Amino acid sequence: MTVYWLVWDAAAHWIVERLTAQGALPHTARLRAAGISAAARPPAPNCQTPPSLATLFTGTWPERHGVTGFRIPGTGGTVEESSDAFAPGRCTAPTVWRTAAEAGLRTAAVHVPWTIGADGQAEPGVDVAVEAYSDRIDRQAALPLTGGHQHFAVGPHPLDVAPEGDRIRVGCEDRSVTLGERDTQWRPLRLGTDSGVWLRMVATGGQRVLLRTGAWRPRVVGQDRTLTEALTGGEGLPVFAGEGIGPTYRAGLLGPRLVDGGDGSAEDLFLSSVACVHRSFEAPARTVLARHTAALVVIYLPTTDDLGHELIGWCDPKSAAHRPDAAEQIWRRVRTCYGWADRLLGEVLDRAGEQDTVLLGADHGIAGTAWTVHPNEALIAAGLAARTPDGALDPRRSSVLYHPAGNGSLWVNHQDLPGGLVPRSAARALLDRAESVLRAVTEPGGGRPATAGFAPSPGGDPAVVRHVLFDPDFLPTAALRPDRAPVVPSHKPGAHITNNGDPRLHAVFAARGPGLSPGVDLGTVDNTVPAQVALRQLGLSPDDRSRQSLSDPTARRVCTAT
Structure with a gap:
C-alpha cells in the first residue's frame, strides 16, 4: 500500500475548477470522480510558498510550524535580520514523512523541502530525496548577440559564444551546443559535473538574443541505493531548471507581451522555458514512480506557480488586472501548462493500485495583481521610517518598518533589539500609527485601499510586530523607489x-483511495486536512495536531467522507 501525493504549486481551486469544466484536465476529473475533493484554505496572514507548504506537509498552522514567509524575521539579531524558511530544521512541526518514519514507513521525495538534513543526508525514513533549490548558482538571463565572439559566465562557469554562419556555438569546457534562431527547442548544456542550463537563440526586435535558464546544483541522497543510483547513473537527471525566464518576459525582451500589443510569440517563448522546468521535474518523478518501494511518495511540481505569476491576472475576472481583450489567448497558455501537470497526475494514477491512495494538493492558490505597493515609502513619508543617503531603507534610523523579509509584517525597532531606536513601551502606539498610515494608501486615481486588514503575527509579540493583509490586487514589496511613489502599476x-x-x-x-467516498465535494476545508488524510491512509493514528484540526465541522465532513 502506497500513498502518492502530488503537489502543484499555486494550483488555485478556481483555476482547476474552470479547466476541469472545460475538459482540459481529464486526469484531475478522473481523480475527483473517484474520491473526495475540496477547496483548501492556505495559512494566514502569510501564504507564500514556504508557510503554505509547511502547513500542507505538517497539517498545522504557522503558530505551530514556525514558518512565516520565504524569510522569517525575529530569529535573533537586529530588527532587519531574517532566516531562510527552507533551511533544514526550520519547519518545527513534524512532517507527514517524519511521522511515517517513526512508524517504520519509508518515503520517496522529489524536490520536496525539509527532506534533507543540515548534514546533507536524507531525513530519517527517506529512501530518496531529490532536491536542487537550495543551491542556485545563477539566475536566468538574456544575452544580446553582437555577431562576434563573446564570453559570459554562469556563476563560476565561463561560457564562449562563437558565430558559425547564421548559427552560434555555445561552449563550456569540452561541451558545446549549436543554436539557430529558427530552432524551436531549448538545448541543454551541462556545466562541470553537477549543473547546467537550457539555451535558446531567438530574434526579437531586430536583435538576436541568447536566452538561458538559471542554473542549480541538484543532489540525490537517501537510503535506497538502487533508486539513488537509478537517478544518478549515466547522464543522470536532465539539466535542472527551477524556473522559467519570467523576468526576461516581463521586461519585454522576448518582444511585446499580449497585453502590450504583442501577437503571443513572447508568451509562447516564456511557456517554452517553463516546459524545460517541467522536464526537470517530470524525469525524476517517473523514475521514482517506476522503481520505489516506499509507503509514501511525495512529488512537487512548480510550473503552475511559475506561469501563474506571469500571466494569471490578465484572465482573472475578479482582478483589476483583468484584460478581456487578451484573456482568452492567455488562458490557452494556462491550459497548456496545467495540462502538463495533469499528464503527470495521470501517470501517478496509472501507477497506483486499488489499495493505494492518490492525493492531489497545492500549497495555496493565486490571484491577479494590478498594483505594486511600497509600504516603506508611506512609512517614510509619515516620519516612521528612514532612507539611507543612497536611497535604500535604513532600518537603524527607522522606528517602524515593513520588514525587508517581505512576509507582510510591520516591525518596531525597539531598544530591546541590538541597535534598537525606540522604547519598547512605545511600540504598540507606533504600530497603531503605522496601521493608520497604511490604511490611507490607495490606488492612483481611485479610492481602493491597498490594505484589507491587519492581523497578529503567528507566534510573535503583538506589542512589537503586526501583519498587514493586503488586497490581493496589491503586490507588496519592501523595496523603495527613486520617485518615492507608494503605489505603481504592477508588471507581475x-x-x-x-x-x-x-x-x-x-x-x-482531491484524493481517492480505500475508504474515501467517490464523488464527494467537501466544499471548503483547511489546508491542514490533506496531511490528516495522508496519515489516515497510511494507517497512522491521529496525533495531537490532527485531533485538534479534526474537531471542527469541516474536518468532521472529511471523517464522514472517509
Missing part, C-alpha cells in the same frame, strides 16, 4: 503573499 500580474480570506487563494485538493 499574479501573486499570493498575504491571505485576507479571498477564495482565489484557496488551493486545489
